Amino acid sequence: xxxxxxxxxxxxxxxxxxxxxxxxxxxxxxxxxxxxxxxxxxxxxxxxxxxxxxxxxxxxxxxxxxxxxxxxxxxxxxxxxxxxxxxxxxxxxxxxxxxxxxxxxxxxxxxxxxxxxxxxxxxxxxxxxxxxxxxxxxxxxxxxxxxxxxxxxxxxxxxxxxxxxxxxxxxxxxxxxxxxxxxxxxxxxxxxxxxxxxxxxxxxxxxxxxxxxxxxxxxxxxxxxxxxxxxxxxxxxxxxxxxxxxxxxxxxxxxxxxxxxxxxxxxxxxxxxxxxxxxxxxxxxxxxxxxxxxxxxxxxxxxxxxxxxxxxxxxxxxxxxxxxxxxxxxx
Amino acid sequence: xxxxxxxxxxxxxxxxxxxxxxxxxxxxxxxxxxxxxxxxxxxxxxxxxxxxxxxxxxxxxxxxxxxxxxxxxxxxxxxxxxxxxxxxxxxxxxxxxxxxxxxxxxxxxxxxxxxxxxxxxxxxxxxxxxxxxxxxxxxxxxxxxxxxxxxxxxxxxxxxxxxxxxxxxxxxxxxxxxxxxxxxxxxxxxxxxxxxxx
Numbered sequence: 001x002x003x004x005x006x007x008x009x010x011x012x013x014x015x016x017x018x019x020x021x022x023x024x025x026x027x028x029x030x031x032x033x034x035x036x037x038x039x040x041x042x043x044x045x046x047x048x049x050x051x052x053x054x055x056x057x058x059x060x061x062x063x064x065x066x067x068x069x070x071x072x073x074x075x076x077x078x079x080x081x082x083x084x085x086x087x088x089x090x091x092x093x094x095x096x097x098x099x100x101x102x103x104x105x106x107x108x109x110x111x112x113x114x115x116x117x118x119x120x121x122x123x124x125x126x127x128x129x130x131x132x133x134x135x136x137x138x139x140x141x142x143x144x145x146x147x148x149x150x151x152x153x154x155x156x157x158x159x160x161x162x163x164x165x166x167x168x169x170x171x172x173x174x175x176x177x178x179x180x181x182x183x184x185x186x187x188x189x190x191x192x193x194x195x196x197x198x199x200x201x202x203x204x205x206x207x208x209x210x211x212x213x214x215x216x217x218x219x220x221x222x223x224x225x226x227x228x229x230x231x232x233x234x235x236x237x238x239x240x241x242x243x244x245x246x247x248x249x250x251x252x253x254x255x256x257x258x259x260x261x262x263x264x265x266x267x268x269x270x271x272x273x274x275x276x277x278x279x280x281x282x283x284x285x286x287x288x289x290x291x292x293x294x295x296x297x298x299x300x301x302x303x304x305x306x307x308x309x310x311x312x313x314x315x316x317x318x319x320x321x322x323x324x325x326x327x328x329x330x331x
Numbered sequence: 332x333x334x335x336x337x338x339x340x341x342x343x344x345x346x347x348x349x350x351x352x353x354x355x356x357x358x359x360x361x362x363x364x365x366x367x368x369x370x371x372x373x374x375x376x377x378x379x380x381x382x383x384x385x386x387x388x389x390x391x392x393x394x395x396x397x398x399x400x401x402x403x404x405x406x407x408x409x410x411x412x413x414x415x416x417x418x419x420x421x422x423x424x425x426x427x428x429x430x431x432x433x434x435x436x437x438x439x440x441x442x443x444x445x446x447x448x449x450x451x452x453x454x455x456x457x458x459x460x461x462x463x464x465x466x467x468x469x470x471x472x473x474x475x476x477x478x479x480x481x482x483x484x485x486x487x488x489x490x491x492x493x494x495x496x497x498x499x500x501x502x503x504x505x506x507x508x509x510x511x512x513x514x515x516x517x518x519x520x521x522x523x524x525x526x527x528x529x
Contacts (some may be wrong), residue, residue: 040433045427048441051422051485058482059448063426069459092490138349139358154365165364165440199357208491215495231343245494253487259388265343279346288457312449 028206056194071300076292077135087299099275100283103190107279108311110194110257112251119250121204123209124239137210144203152267155196159183183269186276193277197264203255205250212246213239252315256308280304369393411473419488420529422481427492427525442493443477448486495528 066171073083093325122140126133158165159182170178173231182192218240224234240247262281271278271286278286281304288297364381370388371379430442460479461470469475471477 005453041435041437044429044433044435044438046425048426048438051426051489052441053444054422054446054478054482055485056443058417058460058463059451059478059485062456064449065462067461093378116475118354125347136355139355142362143358150365157368158361158364164403199361203358208528231340245497249494252449252490259456260451298356301456308449308451309447312446313353316446 001114005259006063010175021049025320028148032077066298068294069294070302072295074294075313076294083295087295090296091303096134096275096278097280097283100280101277101303103276103278107190107197107261108255109193110260111197112254114198115202115205116193116247116251117255118198118210120243120247122202122206122214123211124205124235127210127213129214140206141203143200144207145176146200148200148263149267151196151200152264156183156201159192184273186273189269189273189277193268196268197258197261202241207255208246208250209243212243216242216264252312253312255315259308259311260304370461407473411476414473414477415484418477418481418482423488423492424525424529425484427489427496428484428494430489431496438459442489445489448483450492492525492528498527 057266069080071083071085073086074082103197126137126140131327161167161181161184166178166182169175180188183189220238220242221234224238229237260281262279262285265277265279265282266285271275280300284297284300284304287300288298357400367384368381369392370390372387372389372391377388377527426441426445430438462476464470
């Protein structure tokens with residue numbers, strides 16, 4: 001797999017070599033220059049501490065509390081009761097959780113494909129700064145301004161059977177295919193919500209792709225054009241490699257975001273009809289707040305967190321994120 | 332000038348136009364529907380064409396929203412948003428800058444530590460977050476919303492900033508090679524490489 005640069009141009013265009021005196025190359029020298037090294041370390045501590053502390057107290061600490069809770073039986077009111085591995089044991093005999101996990105995986109896979117393709121297309125087609133593209137970008141970004149609750153309301157009223165906007169269109173234009181019980185049909189409800197979730201989040205990733213495309217040095221496209229590259233070849237050999245980091249980060253965000261996404265499912269169907277859209281995060285919520293079984297809900301929380309972390313790690317590996325990070329520090 | 336570089340095939344151009352039309356409609360129609368519906372009474376919603384501004388339109392919904400304390404809620408949202416964005420940016424830019432500039436073990440370990448946070452489901456932590464906030468005597472304050480908002484945005488913000496600071500054409504590498512000296516003085520007109528990410 002060509003990691004960088006375009007192949008036709010004779011000279012391979014690639015990431016500029018590491019400048020002298022930059023991090024990895026400087027490690028050896030830094031050991032001699034003690035005071036400078038200490039100053040750099042102090043700067044590092046001061047730089048990362050505020051972010052790390054806030055994050056530790058309000059995100060990591062609660063996660064640790066969740067892990068602890070998974071070994072207790074707690075209904076939210078009474079005292080904690082030690083439950084040992086009972087909650088964890090239940091996980092392995094819980095057909096409902098397995099079903100929810102499957103739905104979550106389907107939603108995540110479809111969301112990744114849908115959101116990546118749509119946002120890349122929307123971002124790349126509006127990257128060149130023309131008046132039309134500015135107007136289009138302004139339009140594309142609009143859903144980002146609406147809260148999840150607002151988006152849920154729009155689509156619920158659009159998709160309402162017989163009275164909604166979609167049903168009206170179906171009636172007016174005799175398009176039977178639009179006349180569905182979109183959120184009430186167990187065979188399609190999961191995909192309908194996935195599309196609505198894409199509608200909500202594609203604008204954000206569109207912004208990322210658009211900005212990243214604008215950062216690609218123009219000279220790369222000029223070189224490709226001189227070598228006779230077609231539009232598609234320029235996309236394949238210039239745009240895609242240059243967007244690698246953006247694809248990696250947007251994929252991680254889509255996958256992890258979708259694995260743990262809950263709001264839209266809760267608002268639109270609350271898992272129904274039946275359990276046909278009861279994704280794992282919703283299962284977890286219901287265990288906590290409907291069944292008030294916080295211990296078992298914490299088990300599901302930990303499972304979700306572990307799946308999320310593994311998925312993120314695999315994706316970053318695939319995207320060679322760590323490889324490019326190493327290369328940047330000196331090959 | 333652009334056309335010299337743009338060698339899109341006819342198929343490519345057609346695909347571009349088709350995508351633009353479909354996606355524009357897909358984005359615009361629900362928004363149009365929302366705006367139109369907001370001018371209707373409950374009864375009007377049931378009887379008139381939901382896609383055309385016909386029948387009885389009213390500003391009544393807007394009046395009732397405003398009379399129900401809209402400005403107070405809006406002010407709360409504004410305070411939380413401005414404070415959370417400012418604080419998130421401040422701590423994330425500081426951290427991302429150190430991560431990219433100094434590849435020390437500490438900054439690299441911190442970066443990895445922060446990335447794990449991307450995988451943590453916010454909703455899942457509702458109860459434990461409440462326990463922590465309550466113990467810090469911040470329950471029922473805007474500060475609680477701001478601080479949790481910041482904490483949960485730090486991983487994404489740092490990831491985006493680090494990726495942008497690392498793009499081949501920019502980043503501290505270029506800054507050190509003449510575009511900017513160590514204190515960050517740039518030649519006039521040169522944008523700081525992290526600006527678009529911020």
